[in-house]
Amino acid sequence: xxxxxxxxxxxxxxxxxxxxxxxxxxxxxxxxxxxxxxxxxxxxxxxxxxxxxxxxxxxxxxxxxxxxxxxxxxxxxxxxxxxxxxxxxxxxxxxxxxxxxxxxxxxxxxxxxxxxxxxxxxxxxx
Amino acid sequence: xxxxxxxxxxxxxxxxxxxxxxxxxxxxxxxxxxxxxxxxxxxxxxxxxxxxxxxxxxxxxxxxxxxxxxxxxxxxxxxxxxxxxxxxxxxxxxxxxxxxxxxxxxxxxxxxxxxxxxxxxxxxxx
Amino acid sequence: xxxxxxxxxxxxxxxxxxxxxxxxxxxxxxxxxxxxxxxxxxxxxxxxxxxxxxxxxxxxxxxxxxxxxxxxxxxxxxxxxxxxxxxxxxxxxxxxxxxxxxxxxxxxxxxxxxxxxxxxxxxxxx
Numbered sequence: 001x002x003x004x005x006x007x008x009x010x011x012x013x014x015x016x017x018x019x020x021x022x023x024x025x026x027x028x029x030x031x032x033x034x035x036x037x038x039x040x041x042x043x044x045x046x047x048x049x050x051x052x053x054x055x056x057x058x059x060x061x062x063x064x065x066x067x068x069x070x071x072x073x074x075x076x077x078x079x080x081x082x083x084x085x086x087x088x089x090x091x092x093x094x095x096x097x098x099x100x101x102x103x104x105x106x107x108x109x110x111x112x113x114x115x116x117x118x119x120x121x122x123x124x125x126x
Numbered sequence: 127x128x129x130x131x132x133x134x135x136x137x138x139x140x141x142x143x144x145x146x147x148x149x150x151x152x153x154x155x156x157x158x159x160x161x162x163x164x165x166x167x168x169x170x171x172x173x174x175x176x177x178x179x180x181x182x183x184x185x186x187x188x189x190x191x192x193x194x195x196x197x198x199x200x201x202x203x204x205x206x207x208x209x210x211x212x213x214x215x216x217x218x219x220x221x222x223x224x225x226x227x228x229x230x231x232x233x234x235x236x237x238x239x240x241x242x243x244x245x246x247x248x249x250x251x252x
Numbered sequence: 253x254x255x256x257x258x259x260x261x262x263x264x265x266x267x268x269x270x271x272x273x274x275x276x277x278x279x280x281x282x283x284x285x286x287x288x289x290x291x292x293x294x295x296x297x298x299x300x301x302x303x304x305x306x307x308x309x310x311x312x313x314x315x316x317x318x319x320x321x322x323x324x325x326x327x328x329x330x331x332x333x334x335x336x337x338x339x340x341x342x343x344x345x346x347x348x349x350x351x352x353x354x355x356x357x358x359x360x361x362x363x364x365x366x367x368x369x370x371x372x373x374x375x376x377x378x
Contacts, residue, residue: 126127
């Protein structure tokens with residue numbers, strides 16, 4: 001099952017928690033056991049999974065990304081996205097994502113604000 | 127087929143080679159051709175694939191992770207895990223992992239020692 | 253469906269655009285909806301997806317990788333490959349890759365020149 005989620009970002013660099021929206025797709029599918037692909041077909045956005053972002057988390061992430069990119073560089077948003085990567089893969093069991101208690105799925109925006117497409121593909125394992 | 131592997135880490139920051147345990151799951155399943163998801167539902171642990179780690183490899187990895195995190199920072203173990211990522215995806219053919227001769231699958235621990243769960247999902251391609 | 257793509261790299265560190273070759277495999281399979289795994293069974297090569305690489309893009313990437321590795325270090329090509337990671341996962345719909353207009357799939361070589369194997373596995377979602 002393939003579903004498209006539309007996400008509106010509101011700043012040049014933005015982080016949007018899409019956990020509940022991915023979870024809804026998985027529940028709707030109601031699969032017993034499946035691989036879940038979360039994918040953005042954009043070169044300046046990315047998907048990642050980590051703990052809930054706190055106030056100081058964002059600047060820290062930015063430190064790493066700055067090493068790889070030149071501020072104001074035309075291609076810097078693309079390079080940041082490439083490092084975070086466009087895909088994450090998860091597991092669904094009995095219609096629920098197998099996510100740790102504090103794990104969240106985030107869309108990273110590096111060239112907003114704009115409307116982004118996130119694709120969620122479920123592949124049953126049997 | 128979904129299997130849970132229990133891994134006990136023994137230090138605050140630890141690296142455990144889980145290649146043989148993932149390989150056992152793949153052999154047990156005996157699939158002709160499959161995608162293999164290896165996933166940790168934890169925000170302070172991660173999965174990665176690379177060559178056998180040598181003595182000087184670990185501090186080098188740590189150099190990169192230090193750029194993104196502040197030493198002693200409450201959230202630093204989460205940020206390290208986010209960079210290494212919670213999932214790896216592999217291919218199995220005729221009941222064997224399609225791994226390069228020197229490729230190993232590692233669990234990275236950033237907040238041990240503790241017992242960790244690693245999930246292995248096999249999705250046959252036909 | 254599993255296919256092997258042979259890629260010849262021509263320099264010690266090289267970047268080869270394999271988008272069209274992966275796209276051919278997907279077209280040949282003609283699947284309605286599938287997950288696509290792209291995998292290199294090598295510790296000194298890697299797969300990544302990002303916008304078309306421009307002249308200044310390559311040195312930028314190298315800046316990040318240098319943080320994690322020591323120049324001339326015997327294991328540095330392995331560490332670089334570990335950071336870029338051996339796998340990418342994509343989605344195929346109606347026999348076409350669901351790729352953004354400017355997204356390309358690249359093989360990163362860190363220990364060339366040599367012939368590399370890239371495996372492409374398609375797993376239909378139904």
